[in-house]
Amino acid sequence: xxxxxxxxxxxxxxxxxxxxxxxxxxxxxxxxxxxxxxxxxxxxxxxxxxxxxxxxxxxxxxxxxxxxxxxxxxxxxxxxxxxxxxxxxxxxxxxxxxxxxxxxxxxxxxxxxxxxxxxxxxxxxxxxxxxxxxxxxxxxxxxxxxxxxxxxxxxxxxxxxxxxxxxxxxxxxxxxxxxxxxxxxxxxxxxxxxxxxxxxxxxxxxxxxxxxxxxxxxxxxxxxxxxxxxxxxxxxxxxx
Numbered sequence: 001x002x003x004x005x006x007x008x009x010x011x012x013x014x015x016x017x018x019x020x021x022x023x024x025x026x027x028x029x030x031x032x033x034x035x036x037x038x039x040x041x042x043x044x045x046x047x048x049x050x051x052x053x054x055x056x057x058x059x060x061x062x063x064x065x066x067x068x069x070x071x072x073x074x075x076x077x078x079x080x081x082x083x084x085x086x087x088x089x090x091x092x093x094x095x096x097x098x099x100x101x102x103x104x105x106x107x108x109x110x111x112x113x114x115x116x117x118x119x120x121x122x123x124x125x126x127x128x129x130x131x132x133x134x135x136x137x138x139x140x141x142x143x144x145x146x147x148x149x150x151x152x153x154x155x156x157x158x159x160x161x162x163x164x165x166x167x168x169x170x171x172x173x174x175x176x177x178x179x180x181x182x183x184x185x186x187x188x189x190x191x192x193x194x195x196x197x198x199x200x201x202x203x204x205x206x207x208x209x210x211x212x213x214x215x216x217x218x219x220x221x222x223x224x225x226x227x228x229x230x231x232x233x234x235x236x237x238x239x240x
Contacts, residue, residue: 034059034126034148035084035106042131043151045167045177045238046090048142049184052165054153054238055146057088057113057131059104082106086113090120093155095239130176132189143178143187147171154217155237160229162186168217168233175199179231 034040038061045054062084086104089097102113102122109126111133122144124133132145151171158166158179168177168190177190192201194212199219201208208231210219218232 033106033109035062035104037061040148042146042148043153044131044144044146044169045153045155046135046142046144047165047167047178047180047187048135048137048140049164049180049182050139051092051137051142052155052167052238053090053092053094054155054167055088055090055100055144057086057100057111057146059111059126060085060087062106086111088113090115091239093239129171132176134187140184141187142180142184143189145169145176145178145189147176152215152235153238154215154233154235156217156231156233158221158229158231160221161227162229166190166231166233167238170194170212175201177201179203 039058041056041058043054043056083103083105086102088100090100092098098115098118100113100115100120100122102111104111104126111124111126111131112122114121118138120135120137122133122135124131124144129148130145132143134141134143147169149171151169154168154170156166158164162181164179164181166177166179168175173194175192175194179188179190180186188203190201190203190208192199197211197213199210199212199217205225206221206223208219208221210217210231215235217234219230220228221231222228
């Protein structure tokens with residue numbers, strides 16, 4: 001695929017238990033970054049030229065202090081509290097868990113984690129309930145994306161003027177994903193939305209659209225340079 005260049009709660013104790021905040025609170029909902037308070041689990045997908053699968057990671061919590069500042073939340077993180085453990089599993093087109101471990105920095109929002117057999121090394125950044133980044137492994141380099149909360153992971157392929165891996169993660173009405181051509185030359189981050197059964201996606205230098213039906217997705221993609229083709233994915237495609 002060628003792409004164009006181109007609630008507020010009133011006490012610090014309540015902050016650490018956001019689920020107890022009233023639905024009727026005014027203002028935007030507070031978002032608590034991972035690594036502070038309780039552990040946060042993320043699930044999603046990864047792809048390289050010859051690699052597909054899904055990934056699950058958990059960022060451990062810490063005993064960082066918190067206080068309410070001007071109706072918002074401010075966390076005080078210092079010393080060893082800034083770095084917390086990361087653990088999880090890679091499922092490389094298999095039901096077998098390949099264990100991963102690493103660290104997350106609550107100040108810089110950066111993650112690094114890796115597996116030992118086979119050796120995969122990941123680097124990413126947390127932002128707005130997502131972690132996205134790149135990895136290297138025996139099958140080359142690729143991209144990954146994971147999201148906190150309840151998600152569906154769809155693994156599949158794209159074909160046409162280019163071909164490769166096309167994997168998506170659905171969280172509510174939002175869709176995120178990764179696409180990598182067979183040779184591993186182009187790695188793309190996909191973002192978009194679901195409205196009813198209609199999916200609309202964008203990536204650097206192009207767009208895609210399609211439909212979702214239960215555990216399957218599919219549609220068409222095109223780039224600003226005129227390349228085009230089809231894509232498809234399903235929830236059983238990541239591990240088998």
